[in-house]
Every structure is written in C-alpha cells, then in structure tokens.
Amino acid sequence: MKEILLLLLLIFMVLSFILFLYKDDKDFCLDSGICAENLQINTEYGLITINEETCNKYHWKWDAKRHYCNMR
Numbered sequence: 001m002k003e004i005l006l007l008l009l010l011i012f013m014v015l016s017f018i019l020f021l022y023k024d025d026k027d028f029c030l031d032s033g034i035c036a037e038n039l040q041i042n043t044e045y046g047l048i049t050i051n052e053e054t055c056n057k058y059h060w061k062w063d064a065k066r067h068y069c070n071m072r
Contacts, residue, residue: 033072043071 029035035050048054055062055069062069 033070035069035071037067037069 025036026039026041029039029041029050035041037051039050040047041050043058045058050069052062052064052069055071058071060069060071
C-alpha cells in the first residue's frame with residue numbers, strides 16, 4: 001500500500017513539473033519575445049503557432065539552430 005502511494009505521489013510530482021516547465025516557457029516568451037517552436041501565443045495578429053513559416057511571415061527573426069523565433 002505504501003509503495004502505491006509513493007508511486008502516485010511521484011507521478012503527480014512529475015506531471016506537475018512538466019506543466020510548470022510549459023508554463024514558464026510561455027511566460028518567458030511573452031516577457032522576452034523569444035519563443036520556442038510549436039508554442040501557441042496570442043499576438044496582435046491573433047492566435048498563432050510559432051514555427052519558421054509564421055516567424056518569417058511576420059518578419060521576425062528565426063533561429064534555425066535552436067528552433068526559436070525572436071519577435072523583437
């Protein structure tokens with residue numbers, strides 16, 4: 001019984017950590033203007049998914065090595 005509770009706690013902690021990382025990525029993007037690929041954000045152009053095509057479409061700078069878009 002104790003092992004099951006520990007396993008459930010571990011699963012909960014891992015899932016919480018993953019969600020925390022995703023939230024930080026989006027916050028970092030909105031604060032700095034440097035956004036990771038496949039991140040959905042709301043911009044002045046509407047809701048967009050960050051990728052090379054949308055980055056170039058709005059004349060932002062795409063970093064092909066790191067798969068980031070610099071929106072500033």
